[in-house]
Amino acid sequence: MLSRYLYLPVEIYKREFMAKLFLGMRAASKGMVVVIGSHSSHCFKNVSSGFLLHKDHAPWSYEKILNLKRSGVCVGVLDEEGLIYRSEEIYKTTRVSEKVFQEVDVVYLWGSEQKRLVEEYVDKGKIKIVGNPRFDLLKYIKNQKQAQPNEPYNILINTRFPSCNNIRGSGELDNLIKIGVISSEEQKQTYLNYVEKDEIIFKEFLRLIKLFGDEKKFFVTIRPHPAESIEIYKKIAEGYSNVIVDNETELVKQLILNNCVIHDGCTTAIEAYAAGKPVIGLRPQNLSFEYGDFCNRFSNNFSNADDVLSYLKSSDFKSFALMPKQEVKKYIKNWLSERDCVDKIVSSIQEMNINEEYYDIKKFKQEAGFKSKLISYVVSGKINHYLMSFFFNKKLKKIMAKHAVANSKFPIISKQLVSDNIEFLKNLTDIEEAYQIDMIDDKSFVLRIK
Known part of the structure; x- marks a missing residue:
């Protein structure tokens, strides 16, 4: 047929x-x-x-x-x-x-x-x-009966820092130039300024994760951006029994499993709010930051990690002002x-x-x-990675790095x-x-x- x-x-x-x-x-x-x-x-x-x-x-x-x-x-x-x-x-x-x-x-x-x-x-x-x-899908989650939060209180921390924690290492600027996103010296300087400010937010998120790690009433799941390196998050998680890194579970399932979401400038904040979850934003003040604040209009926002922790330890998540439904629908x-x-x-x-x-x-x-067979053999261990590195050093490393990026995305x-x-x-x-x-x-x- x-x-x-x-x-x-x-x-x-x-x-x-x-x-x-x-x-x-x-x-x-x-x-x-x-x-x-x-x-x-x-x-x-x-x-x-x-x-x-x-x-x-x-x-x-x-x-x-x-x-x-x-x-x-x-x-x-x-x-x-x-x-x-x-x-x-x-x-x-x-x-x-x-x-x-x-x-x-x-x-x-x-x-x-x-x-x-x-x-x-x-x-x-x-x-x-x-x-x-x-x-x-978020409408269906919101319509489900939400479980009352018990200890440990499950927190999903959504990160979005490929600008300063990229899976490609220091090659992200070159990639943006290659695909035409950055095409002038002015755009390059604007981007470098953006990265500098983004790194301040990134470090505040790392500090927050460590603060949560010392508070056993919280269980934290870190959800890195697909283009981020997860190594720094894994290293922090290894030091705490109540912190994990999950870069595999679909967001819809993570929203069901967690009691609230922490973000900065992420679509995840809007998705979490649509699913009926409390949302918290974290962004240090006075950054002259060019990332926009649309997503932060769906969250209760703080400028430092200490205030986020204090809020979560004491608050019953009282409602905060958001855009009316008809405004959001625009x-x-x-x-x-x-x-x-x-x-x-x-x-x-x-x-x-x-x-x-x-x-x-x-x-x-x-x-x-x-090329596909070579990658699969190296990944599966059928061909020794170090032996292949000896013969195809730079080329193999480039292929494997590209393969790692592809697998992080899908x-x-x-x-x-x-x-x-x-x-x-x-x-x-x-x-x-x-x-x-x-x-x-x-x-x-x-x-x-x-």
């Missing part, structure tokens, strides 16, 4: 996977064949029909989207970072491309505020304001909405004229190349893990259908209705 294919590449597993899986389940329930996996997986490289939802509309995506369109694929874009940005000018320069908008079939936007930023660059007929699937259309964002996306895809194909899992299978997944997450979402939401999972490789799979 001919089927309509929906391709859902995921850049950052912790940020997007559960929401994309939820979207995929809704689409499969409507008869679509859904392909989900790491955006770097080969199953997304030779697509020739169907609909693909891309993660951004930035200039660096133009060639990829152009090739997809030339291959006969319908393409939609939804910028995963379309809610939080350092400034409107930087957002328009680095994440908005008129050439991309000209090529794509549909532009999904978070809300009317994002529309205001991009509408001069895009055909208004392509725009659909839907919100983001990540906020669909930024996030599906904020605690009756109708899910995923249903709007699926409906829009159903209305499009999209080529259909017969289902064949073999079309996605591909023999791994030499880890290896199994059929059992996908199945468990489907059951989790069925229990959380109103989905009742049974699904067929066909693994393509260890980072991608096909989802169909049984």
Whole structure:
């Protein structure tokens, strides 16, 4: 039987996977064949029909989207970072491309505020304001009966410091220059100033973690940004029995497991508040900081670690002023909405004229190349890492470093893990259908209705 294919590449597993899986389940329930996996997986490289939802509309995506369109694929874009940005000018320069908008079939936007930023660059007929699937799931968490906090009080600390604690080490500036985010000496100096201020906040977060470590009534889970090195957090956690680092569990599950969230300038703060969790912000004062404070409008904010600790030890989390619901909906259309964002996306895809194909899992299978086999052999221990380093020193180190970055963004997944997450979402939401999972490789799979 001919089927309509929906391709859902995921850049950052912790940020997007559960929401994309939820979207995929809704689409499969409507008869679509859904392909989900790491955006770097080969199953997304030779697509020739169907609909693909891309993660951004930035200039660096133009060639990829152009090739997809030339291959006969319908393409939609939804910028995963379309809610939080350092400034409107930087957002328009680095994440908005008129050439991309000209090529794509549909532009999904978070809300009317994002529309205001991009509408001069895009055909208004392509725009659909839907919100983001990540906020669909939070409504279901909020509607669950929340457990009363007992000791230990579980705290999720969300960090976002790749600027000064990057998994690439000192190479992040070079990477930003390479992809065109930084293209002038003025932008470089602005970024270096930003890093300097960010490091002050980073150090205050480290101090807070240690303060919590000395207070056994708290149990702390550190959730690092995917582009951060986790080594400094692991080293601190080793010194305390009530501090752990968790860079694997999906945010939706972490929000259920924890009583409150601590952040600075993170979308996680808004997601936590939407899920009904108390949120605390930590940012030292007088930094002349160019990161923006939109997310901090969803939290009770403090300027030092000592005050955060005192508040948590004594407060019953009295309510604090936040933006009214209708104001928030200007930024996030599906904020605690009756109708899910995923249903709007699926409906829009159903209305499009999209080529259909017969289902064949073999079309996605591909023999791994030499580089992929080499990496897998080294990682598995089949080839001694030190022996390989001797023969291929610099090149191997570069390949392995790139592999480490890729795995930090999207880890290896199994059929059992996908199945468990489907059951989790069925229990959380109103989905009742049974699904067929066909693994393509260890980072991608096909989802169909049984």
